Amino acid sequence: MSTERITKKLTFKTFRFNAETDFLPYFKTYEMEVGKDELVLDILNRIKWEFDGSFSYRRSCRHGICGSCSIKVNGKPVLSCKQNVWELVDIFKTDTLLLEPQSKKRVVKDMIIDKKDFWDKHARLKPYLEAEIDEHPEKEILVSPEEAEELLEADYCIQCGNCYYACPVVEVNEEYFGPAQFAKAYRFNADVRDTAKRERLEAVRPMGPGVWDCVKCFECAEACPKDVNPIEKITKLHNQLFEEGMAEDNVATRHAVGFKHSIKKHGLLDEGELVRYSEGNIGVLKHLPEAIAMFKKGKIVMPWNMPKSKNLDEIKTLVKSSSKVKF
Amino acid sequence: MAELKYALYTGCTARESTPELLMSTMAVAKKLGIELILLDEASCCGASHLQDFDDFLSLVLNARNICYAEKLGLPMVTICNTCQLNTVMTKERLDSDEDLKSQVNEKLAEVGLEYKGTSSVRHFLYALIDDYGLDKLAEKVEKPLSDFNVAAFYGCHNIRPSHIHHKHNSKVIEKDVGEGGGEEGFTTDPMMAKYNNNENPYNPNSLDRLIEALQGKSVDYDSKNKCCGFHADLQAPKTANRLTGTALLDAIDNDADMMVTPCPLCHLNMDVKQHAVAKEMGRDIALPVLHLPQLVGLALGIDPKELGLQHNVSEATFV
Numbered sequence: 061m062s063t064e065r066i067t068k069k070l071t072f073k074t075f076r077f078n079a080e081t082d083f084l085p086y087f088k089t090y091e092m093e094v095g096k097d098e099l100v101l102d103i104l105n106r107i108k109w110e111f112d113g114s115f116s117y118r119r120s121c122r123h124g125i126c127g128s129c130s131i132k133v134n135g136k137p138v139l140s141c142k143q144n145v146w147e148l149v150d151i152f153k154t155d156t157l158l159l160e161p162q163s164k165k166r167v168v169k170d171m172i173i174d175k176k177d178f179w180d181k182h183a184r185l186k187p188y189l190e191a192e193i194d195e196h197p198e199k200e201i202l203v204s205p206e207e208a209e210e211l212l213e214a215d216y217c218i219q220c221g222n223c224y225y226a227c228p229v230v231e232v233n234e235e236y237f238g239p240a241q242f243a244k245a246y247r248f249n250a251d252v253r254d255t256a257k258r259e260r261l262e263a264v265r266p267m268g269p270g271v272w273d274c275v276k277c278f279e280c281a282e283a284c285p286k287d288v289n290p291i292e293k294i295t296k297l298h299n300q301l302f303e304e305g306m307a308e309d310n311v312a313t314r315h316a317v318g319f320k321h322s323i324k325k326h327g328l329l330d331e332g333e334l335v336r337y338s339e340g341n342i343g344v345l346k347h348l349p350e351a352i353a354m355f356k357k358g359k360i361v362m363p364w365n366m367p368k369s370k371n372l373d374e375i376k377t378l379v380k381s382s383s384k385v386k387f
Numbered sequence: 388m389a390e391l392k393y394a395l396y397t398g399c400t401a402r403e404s405t406p407e408l409l410m411s412t413m414a415v416a417k418k419l420g421i422e423l424i425l426l427d428e429a430s431c432c433g434a435s436h437l438q439d440f441d442d443f444l445s446l447v448l449n450a451r452n453i454c455y456a457e458k459l460g461l462p463m464v465t466i467c468n469t470c471q472l473n474t475v476m477t478k479e480r481l482d483s484d485e486d487l488k489s490q491v492n493e494k495l496a497e498v499g500l501e502y503k504g505t506s507s508v509r510h511f512l513y514a515l516i517d518d519y520g521l522d523k524l525a526e527k528v529e530k531p532l533s534d535f536n537v538a539a540f541y542g543c544h545n546i547r548p549s550h551i552h553h554k555h556n557s558k559v560i561e562k563d564v565g566e567g568g569g570e571e572g573f574t575t576d577p578m579m580a581k582y583n584n585n586e587n588p589y590n591p592n593s594l595d596r597l598i599e600a601l602q603g604k605s606v607d608y609d610s611k612n613k614c615c616g617f618h619a620d621l622q623a624p625k626t627a628n629r630l631t632g633t634a635l636l637d638a639i640d641n642d643a644d645m646m647v648t649p650c651p652l653c654h655l656n657m658d659v660k661q662h663a664v665a666k667e668m669g670r671d672i673a674l675p676v677l678h679l680p681q682l683v684g685l686a687l688g689i690d691p692k693e694l695g696l697q698h699n700v701s702e703a704t705f706v
């Protein structure tokens with residue numbers, strides 16, 4: 061058997077910037093032979109050890125558990141110590157990989173970013189268990205496997221921030237809590253021992269910072285190296301707001317509830333009516349310019365022409381019998 | 388090759404605010420000899436919003452839609468990214484959870500239906516590319532798009548979360564992948580694209596390949612795989628407008644003559660809202676935005692009227 065190590069010659073284009081000395085960021089290119097077992101973190105190490113000792117990045121555990129080594133490669137958020145390099149070559153079908161920090165506008169030095177906003181928002185959602193615990197309990201507090209299952213996925217979050225810095229809403233709305241923060245809120249809300257559920261729901265329900273501002277792009281689900289699926293947890297927080305009777309009557313909640321009314325009536329969605337129902341009779345007026353433009357182009361269905369699903373009776377029956385939530 | 392035949396789940400938008408989507412889909416299918424049976428019984432997929440309110444109800448309704456494709460013994464094809472995602476997410480959950488499936492079937496039994504899980508569910512984009520075939524499509528081009536730079540706008544719900552789409556939109560199905568197939572054999576790694584020729588959500592290429600098959604030039608721009616903001620249009624209009632605006636301007640700044648999207652919801656934001664978005668961005672925006680089948684139809688030489696181009700708000704008269 062040959063002992064020759066099989067390698068690929070790869071080029072790494074690397075984002076460089078030192079907030080203390082540089083006016084503008086720049087890219088430096090490094091070429092090296094890379095073996096098939098090498099991880100992105102190995103490359104970061106080799107750049108530092110073999111090319112430039114000033115190159116900076118974060119790492120700690122090397123076991124995919126501390127969440128400090130996240131960067132972006134060709135735009136894909138990765139956990140450096142988990143992501144194999146050849147796999148990236150394979151999926152991007154290229155020998156040139158672009159190494160960048162998670163968020164360029166927060167860069168301190170090279171791959172290191174300032175995560176202050178991430179942690180601050182985190183802290184505001186009580187990211188810990190709040191419970192009346194007897195300091196000298198006679199027996200353990202039992203949590204059944206089914207109850208544990210409810211929060212398991214969310215519990216895997218290592219706060220790497222991949223989802224947060226990938227979220228487009230975080231980029232355009234500074235108030236927005238962000239996916240990791242919501243996943244954490246859900247983590248403790250779903251814990252049967254916790255007593256602060258309503259407080260957390262109170263914090264996540266306002267428009268602007270809260271769960272209603274999610275655009276449902278699934279960037280967070282895609283970015284997460286631990287399969288936490290934050291958007292799914294956001295959906296569950298929406299559900300909890302309704303189940304707990306804490307959903308405020310606003311454009312976002314009416315928008316969600318309006319689907320049920322429309323489906324019950326037509327099977328299909330009455331799109332015009334949904335906007336009116338969500339916005340209210342006054343609010344709807346701000347959509348007038350678009351409505352007129354659409355009308356002119358034959359894109360508005362008049363109420364009397366509203367299409368209905370065939371076998372609408374079935375749909376009505378199912379809405380009646382399967383509906384589990386009240387608003 | 389056997390005749391291609393699908394059960395078409397139109398979704399609501401193609402029946403209402405984007406009638407041109409249904410018109411152009413039917414026209415393209417006819418021209419290519421693809422048979423589409425309309426699922427007139429189907430209801431709204433909930434568009435991810437009903438799911439926020441009443442998750443179980445949305446499962447029941449989506450399962451019912453799939454039942455009708457199963458009754459016809461046909462694969463289901465969708466023409467909206469959000470319909471596609473909500474339908475396959477339902478399918479995923481029911482197919483992997485017997486208990487949930489029987490809860491849903493208990494309800495469906497009240498109306499004489501049963502969800503079995505026998506029909507596949509795919510977006511028309513991938514039916515064209517993988518089932519019909521890009522080579523065959525290229526042969527049918529009568530009016531090459533050679534004069535045009537076309538910006539592909541993918542839309543979130545056809546590319547993310549990728550493991551779901553790899554399983555449903557991809558040509559390579561579960562049993563062909565990995566050792567022994569089944570859940571174990573199927574990769575959950577988001578981007579093991581080596582197993583198929585499907586999308587890398589960070590660098591998708593299906594639409595680009597399609598544009599090139601129609602002899603157009605696909606525009607390289609950063610926003611192609613980004614979100615248009617549609618699902619927060621009402622509650623967070625500023626956010627939505629900024630996302631839509633950034634993508635439109637990115638396409639314009641990279642010399643796009645037009646944009647194409649497989650999602651009618653992206654289309655509504657990109658096409659109808661250009662005026663409002665321009666205000667938010669402080670720049671003029673004028674870019675024709677075509678539905679996927681409108682673009683294909685033009686290249687196939689179908690009359691623009693039949694493709695409903697007169698319904699597009701941003702003038703597409705140059706074609």
Ligand code: SF4
Pocket residue numbers: 223226227228229230238239273274275276277278279280281290291294
């Ligand atoms: S799905 Fe919502 S939370 Fe997740 S990245 Fe998109 S906007 Fe952010």
Ligand code: SF4
Pocket residue numbers: 216217218219220221222223224239240243283284285286287288289290
């Ligand atoms: S949810 Fe996932 S991506 Fe987000 S911080 Fe936690 S581990 Fe990282």
Ligand code: FES
Pocket residue numbers: 118119120121122123124125126127128129130139140141142
């Ligand atoms: S070094 Fe700890 S997660 Fe990578």
